[in-house]
Amino acid sequence: MIGTDIDKAAWYLREGQVVAIPTETVYGLAGNALSQEAVSTIFSVKQRPSFDPLIIHVGRVSDIPFYAQGIPEVLRQLAESFMPGPLTLLLNKRLIIPDLVTAGSPRVAVRVPQHPVALSLLQQLDFPVAAPSANPFGYISPTTAQHVDQQLGDLIPYILDGGPCHIGVESTIVGMEAGYPTIFRKGGLSLEDIEARIGPVRVREHSTSNPAAPGMLKSHYAPGAPVVLGKPETIIAQNPHKRIGVIRFQQETPGLPEKYQLILSRSGNYREAARRLFAGMRALDAQRLDLIVAELLPEEDLGRAINDRLRRAAAS
Ligand code: TXA
Numbered sequence: 313m314i315g316t317d318i319d320k321a322a323w324y325l326r327e328g329q330v331v332a333i334p335t336e337t338v339y340g341l342a343g344n345a346l347s348q349e350a351v352s353t354i355f356s357v358k359q360r361p362s363f364d365p366l367i368i369h370v371g372r373v374s375d376i377p378f379y380a381q382g383i384p385e386v387l388r389q390l391a392e393s394f395m396p397g398p399l400t401l402l403l404n405k406r407l408i409i410p411d412l413v414t415a416g417s418p419r420v421a422v423r424v425p426q427h428p429v430a431l432s433l434l435q436q437l438d439f440p441v442a443a444p445s446a447n448p449f450g451y452i453s454p455t456t457a458q459h460v461d462q463q464l465g466d467l468i469p470y471i472l473d474g475g476p477c478h479i480g481v482e483s484t485i486v487g488m489e490a491g492y493p494t495i496f497r498k499g500g501l502s503l504e505d506i507e508a509r510i511g512p513v514r515v516r517e518h519s520t521s522n523p524a525a526p527g528m529l530k531s532h533y534a535p536g537a538p539v540v541l542g543k544p545e546t547i548i549a550q551n552p553h554k555r556i557g558v559i560r561f562q563q564e565t566p567g568l569p570e571k572y573q574l575i576l577s578r579s580g581n582y583r584e585a586a587r588r589l590f591a592g593m594r595a596l597d598a599q600r601l602d603l604i605v606a607e608l609l610p611e612e613d614l615g616r617a618i619n620d621r622l623r624r625a626a627a628s
Pocket residue numbers: 335337338339340341364365366367400402414417419420421423443444445446481482483484485525526527528529
């Protein structure tokens with residue numbers, strides 16, 4: 313059931329049940345992070361392997377020290393500048409956080425979403441909320457309550473509707489590695505914004521070989537049709553009898569029906585592109601295409617996170 317009743321969502325969460333909640337990045341599948349049972353339900357509803365840990369969400373930056381300790385100075389600076397917002401920090405966890413949440417890791421991922429509905433909900437709870445994106449494992453993340461309803465509606469008692477997500481890609485995950493601040497997942501906070509605040513950071517590229525590495529499972533965000541990266545005109549010419557969809561930053565692809573084209577931002581605005589990406593991929597997916605061709609964006613600003621998602625969609 314979809315609704316806008318924050319108290320109702322809070323009630324389900326206090327009961328140990330799992331509900332979908334809006335954030336500015338994507339919708340989350342939320343449960344009490346301190347309840348083994350609620351966390352187990354999240355894993356089973358999402359069909360997520362238990363080695364892939366969950367982000368905990370809190371309503372105030374000042375709540376973070378209840379769940380994490382020894383916060384490094386550079387990460388504290390990031391928290392100060394970008395929380396609430398599309399930033400997740402990897403911090404040393406306190407014992408109160410169940411190992412199930414962190415998949416046995418001594419570190420916990422923490423985020424303060426910048427969405428009025430999410431904040432109002434989180435601020436009335438006396439526990440943190442574990443929430444992965446509210447999609448079946450491996451599929452495109454949801455950016456509307458309707459997306460969640462289509463896939464998980466029958467499995468959860470409530471979907472809290474906070475409208476379409478403003479950022480549209482998941483949070484950027486930052487932690488320390490070998491003494492350096494390191495981006496473990498590119499996301500809605502750009503590398504440029506982070507470096508402007510704390511100086512150079514490292515970027516960990518994804519790997520399939522080490523699923524213990526954060527957020528790094530390679531094949532992900534995959535629509536039903538196979539996705540390839542490349543120049544649309546070339547691939548269309550090579551496959552004359554296939555029904556082909558195209559994902560592009562700004563440009564139209566002549567001769568292709570409009571409904572087969574996802575043009576992310578005609579004006580070349582990265583924020584608009586990120587906001588439209590996942591909903592656009594779902595709309596293409598509904599066209600029953602044989603193939604989707606995605607052309608990568610310039611590797612800058614939120615283009616990095618968008619390219620990361622396109623590469624992972626193509627990796628399956
Ligand atoms: O924007 C977001 O971050 C959204 C919204 C709902 O907050 N959440 C989200 O969660 O994208 P999820 O579960 O789909 O992706 C979280 C990623 C996972 O790939 C996981 O591997 C990584 O964060 N992660 C979580 N806890 C971790 C930990 N303790 N150590 C390393 N990686 C962790």
